Amino acid sequence: MVMEMVMVRQATPAFYTPSDYKVDDAKKLGNFEWRKPFAEEYIETGFPKWKRLNLSQILLGKLKPYTGKFLSGNAQVLKTLDRAIEENLVKEFSNVEFRGAHPKFTLMSQAFFNAGFFSEIKGHGNVYAHYDLNANSTTIENSVVIIRSGSKAIVIREITGKGKLRVSATKFLVEKGSKLKFFNILIAPNTSLSVDSNLYIVKEGADVEVYDIILGSEKVASNHEFRLVEPEAKVKLTSAYFELAQERADLEYKLIHNAPKTFGRLKGNGVVGDEAYMVFRGNIDIPHESYGVDSEEEGYTLNLSPKARVDAIPSLNVRNNTVNARHAASIGKLDEQKLYYMMSRGLDKQMVMRLIIEGMFRPIIDAIPMKLVKRDVENGLFSRI
Amino acid sequence: MSKNMKTFEEVNYIVKSAPGFNKKLIEEISLSKREPDWMKELRLKSLEFFLKRPNPNFGVDISKLDINEIIPYLKPNAKKSASWDEVPEEIKDTFEKLGIPEAEKKVLAGVGAQYDSEVVYQNIKRQLSKLGVIFLDMETAVREYPEIVKKYFMHAVPPNDHKFAALHGAVWSGGSFVYVPENVEVPMPLQAYFMMASPGMGQFEHTLIIVDRGAKLHFIEGCSAPKYSVSNLHSGMVEIYVEEGATMRYSTIQNWSKNTYNLNTKRAIVGKDATMVWVSGSIGSAKTMLYPASILKGKGARAEHMNITYAGSGQHLDTGSKVIHLAPYTSSKVDARSISSDGGWAFYRGLLKVSKLAHHVKSSIECSALMMDNRSASDTVPIIEVMNNEADIGHEARIGRIKEEQIYYLMSRGLSEDDAKALIVRGFMAPIVKQLPLEYAIEFNRLVSMNFKSNLG
Structure with missing residues (x-):
């Protein structure tokens, strides 16, 4: 007897707001014909009523072109997305389904972006995109990165300052045998909402390392979906977060092993304090055809406050039995023995906490290849301790 | 289910309701059971909730279950008896083949046996009655112990909890009532056995257990049904109250036939320093949604959940556990194991919640799944929500095959x-x-x- 495998899935309730962007708003941003189909779908879609982020209303900022320069690097092709569209360079990904954190925000990025870049990397290439929310309170990014076969790329995206809304949708195509290191850094305390959606198509033998660093925004939704579409594709995501005050963050990482012998690791470590609320969601999906997959996820959260809340929702969906699939999660407080030991060596509590928290972040900070960015992360981190 | 068991046609029924759920049916059930008004009101209120509530938005696909085709009430022509000799031959034969009377003699302190909608046999060893232990079918308990039943009945799981809790509240029939007085240890287990013998029927038994301060009880529940081509529905409910310092162990083996939708609700409220242990084995049914829950309400309360699920061909068993820590110094341990084979689908769904006030909580959850072949499916989704920083929580899950x-x-x-x-x-x-x-x-x-x-x- 063959069973029809049907799972009942929960639908996210939606809401609409009269102040929402209209199709015509995309006109003043240029490349209207390109944006139009996304804008038309956008207006038909409601905002998600996210319980975890307490998102039941939204204040949208005025749409205007991004002020200032945000892009640098030495990739062979590196242009703002607008320019790349004008030059007809953006051809790939047109038919790839991209849901992201929620279609409303992904479509917002695709229809109303005022920032974002297109990069094609052949050989070795680096990209550094730094968005300043102080000068651009509403920053909507749409980016596309293509790493050609056998190439090596380092991409750093940094978002700093205080703004109203930051939304981004980024697609990566990582071709056969290529390597990508992506540092995604959000240091935007007091920014009302940050929604970040990232899609990675990872091909044969390609190797992707992502570092997702979150140091504030009042509400953060961070979504990274990895589609390992060819054998031997390899993905490793490490996230580090520190949420304080009444900040809320919902991190959603998905490993979709659409090919045999693919490898995945999700690792999330972080700290919450005050009245912050943190959700760590990790999904590992192994379909029937994907034999020999090795995939694990692991989350550890240090909770500093009796009023902070941490949710962990790791899920495994496995349809092939020749795999290694595992998840683990732990939530705890500052280890009193560690604290006692270090205080007995003459350090005060503040210093001990700083050392322990820094210890959690240090491996990621050390991996950042740019001194300037390293310093920003350190400052962002220490200002929170 | 043995081939030799009596079929539906061979058993005599005195009440068989028409399929479907409506106010008239509820009033008829209530009248035939000679219930007090409060119970009738509870049934009618539940029916209102049932008609208004949508189906659950998670879990198994129940789109092929036509609730209006389910026969909600079926009373066999048998008076409840305390002697197997008085149980009609064809029904006794069924339970004998399941080995119930034999087990009662050897290892049990009491047995309740339900055939379709009604309990046909209920007995408890005399020395336990003398100690004040009450073990009755639910209908008799409603009539004989109205105060105590009213205080607890559908308080752990209120009728508006979810659609199938509401359905249960409206049409419940049969089940067991157990009360163990303070500091009484029941030395041998009590057992209830449920038999769903008729095609297209719904069984909605209600089990209410109160283990008073310092008392101890082990309760065993078993169930089976012959297989028919039409769907059967089991939507029972178990409510357990474990008072201060008491210990309760509830063991179940679910072996419904593979045409059964098993949408069951089990919940325990656990008091100060009390212990609740759930041991559950799920083998049967076409589709199951079952998540035994422990609400740790008193300081120092403990819960242990041990589940084993075996999903074979054509089965989707969505099982798990819920533990809600509401008080300080409470602890819990979940060990969930599943096996999926021949295209079966085992899904572990768990919830661990630690409230703001529940400091110094310790909890560990372990899920392991064995997939026997590549036609089968295995999922785990444990949800962990921790609302303070004095909790020590660990979780681990692994899905794999035999090495x-x-x-x-x-x-x-x-x-x-x-x-x-x-x-x-x-x-x-x-x-x-x-x-x-x-x-x-x-x-x-x-x-x-x-x-x-x-x-x-």
């Missing part, structure tokens, strides 16, 4: 491949299966041997 080197090793010791596989699976299940009553443990092991065509006894 070839394990099989190879056993084969090098003279076992056939099938025997080796069966032995490994048994070993995987052993920590939980050995917690089940012996006859159920044997049943589980037989199932594994059959699956692997193994000759291991």
Whole structure:
């Protein structure tokens, strides 16, 4: 007897707001014909009523072109997305389904972006995109990165300052045998909402390392979906977060092993304090055809406050039995023995906490290849301790 | 279910309701059970909730279950008896084949047996009655102990909890009522056995157990049904109140036939320093949604959940556990194991919640799943919500198959491949299966041997 495998899935309730962007708003941003189909779908879609982020209303900022320069690097092709569209360079990904954190925000990025870049990397290439929310309170990014076969790329995206809304949708195509290191850094305390959606198509033998660093925004939704579409594709995501005050963050990482012998690791470590609320969601999906997959996820959260809340929702969906699939999660407080030991060596509590928290972040900070960015992360981190 | 069991046509029924759920039916059930007004009101209120509430938005696909085709109430022509000799032959025959009267003589303190909608046999050893232990069918308890039943009935699971709780509240029939007085330890388990014998019927038994301060009880629940081509629905409910310092152990083996939708609700409220242990084995049914819950309300309360799920061909078993820590110094441990084979689908769904006030909580959750082949499916989704920083929470899950080197090793010791596989699976299940009553443990092991065509006894 063959069973029809049907799972009942929960639908996210939606809401609409009269102040929402209209199709015509995309006109003043240029490349209207390109944006139009996304804008038309956008207006038909409601905002998600996210319980975890307490998102039941939204204040949208005025749409205007991004002020200032945000892009640098030495990739062979590196242009703002607008320019790349004008030059007809953006051809790939047109038919790839991209849901992201929620279609409303992904479509917002695709229809109303005022920032974002297109990069094609052949050989070795680096990209550094730094968005300043102080000068651009509403920053909507749409980016596309293509790493050609056998190439090596380092991409750093940094978002700093205080703004109203930051939304981004980024697609990566990582071709056969290529390597990508992506540092995604959000240091935007007091920014009302940050929604970040990232899609990675990872091909044969390609190797992707992502570092997702979150140091504030009042509400953060961070979504990274990895589609390992060819054998031997390899993905490793490490996230580090520190949420304080009444900040809320919902991190959603998905490993979709659409090919045999693919490898995945999700690792999330972080700290919450005050009245912050943190959700760590990790999904590992192994379909029937994907034999020999090795995939694990692991989350550890240090909770500093009796009023902070941490949710962990790791899920495994496995349809092939020749795999290694595992998840683990732990939530705890500052280890009193560690604290006692270090205080007995003459350090005060503040210093001990700083050392322990820094210890959690240090491996990621050390991996950042740019001194300037390293310093920003350190400052962002220490200002929170 | 043995082939020799009596079929639906051979058993005489005195009430058989038409399929469907409506106010008239509820009033008729209530009247036939000579219920007090408060119970009738509860049923009618529940029906209102049921008609308004949508289906659950998670879990198994119940789109093919036509609720209006389910026969909600079926009363066999048998008076409830305390002697097997007075139970009609054809019904007694069924329970004898399940070994219930024999087990009662040897290892049980009391038995309740339900056939379709009504309890046909209920008995408890005299010395326990003398100690004040009450073990009755639910209808009699409603009439004889109205104060105590009214205080607890559908308070742990209110009728508006979810659609099938509401349905249960409207049409419940049969089930057991157990009260264990303060500091009384029931030395042997009590057992309830549920038989759903008729095609297209719904069984909605209600089990209410109160273990008073310092008391101890082990309750065993078993169930089975012959297979029919139409769907049967089981939507029972278990409510358990474990008072201060008491210990309760609830063991279940679910072996419904593969045409059954098993949408069951089980919940325990656990008081100060009390212990609740759930041991659950799910083998049967087409689709199951079952998540026994422990609400740790009193300081120092403890819960232990041990689940084993075996999903074979055509089955989707969505099982799990819920533990809600509401008080400080409470602790919980979940050990959930599943096996999916021949295209079966085992889904572990768990919730662990630690409230703001529940400081110094300790909890560990372990899920392990064995997939026997590539036609089968295995999922785990444990949700963990921790609302303070004085909690020590750990969770681990793993999905995999039997390792070839394990099989190879056993084969090098003279076992056939099938025997080796069966032995490994048994070993995987052993920590939980050995917690089940012996006859159920044997049943589980037989199932594994059959699956692997193994000759291991």
